[in-house]
Amino acid sequence: MSFPLVAPMFPAGREPLPPGMTEEDRAQLTEARTYQRRMTIAMESCIAKTVIAGVGGLGIGAFFSLMSSSFAYEDPLLRQSTQTGMNNTQKAREIFKEMGRGMWKSGKGFGKVGALFAGIECVIEGYRAKNDIVNPIAAGFVAGGVLARNSGPKAALGGGLAFAAFSAAIDMFLRREQSDDD
Structure with missing residues (x-):
């Protein structure tokens, strides 16, 4: 029975299928919708937002540190070393270790700030129920x-x-x- 100007209603799991799909495809469609719903719930969680912001901040901080070390004014191979008698390979190894320490330190700082801000903002948004x-x-x-x-x-x-x-x-x-x- 159909009423004019009223949206049709269907029982759960018996909705019309998209064009080109058969009744045999219904189980796959239901499974895909279930995964989509679960991923949406996971991505909207404060924990996921905090982790993503922290990891993103770590990467951005490390990248900024790498870029700033590449713009150094002096040639690191020509600068005076604390240890005399180092060959170029040893100097390069020390330079890369120093760059890695700087990238890690800067990345940790950016990651901490990003995770802290994102986590706090998510909690506030959840509490206020407004964006x-x-x-x-x-x-x-x-x-x-x-x-x-x-x-x-x-x-x-x-x-x-x-x-x-x-x-x-x-x-x-x-x-x-x-x-x-x-």
Whole structure:
């Protein structure tokens, strides 16, 4: 029985199939939808967002460190070594070790900041149940305060305010870019 101007309703699992699919394909379609739903839930979790931001920050920090070391003013093979009598291979090995230590240190710092900010923002967004400009500003304030906490309360407040302002500027820029695309 069909009523005019009323959307048709179907029992769960008996919805019409997309064009070109047969009834034998229904199980595969249901399985694909189940995987898609699970992946969506996983990607929306605060844990996944925090891990992804941390790993991304690690990679970006390491890349920045690598780039900055490649722009060094002096030729590392010609600089004076603390150990005299090193050949070029030994010097190069030391240079690469130094670059690796710098990449790791910079990457860890970027990763820590990214994971901290993303985790805090996700928790705030989940608590508020809104996705607006307030979330990144609040997350920036909290993250900046946490990062500067060892320098005292004045520094924690200043760090929070600075990180909140930076987060607001970045988020306003990204939101402006998104609205221009629409």
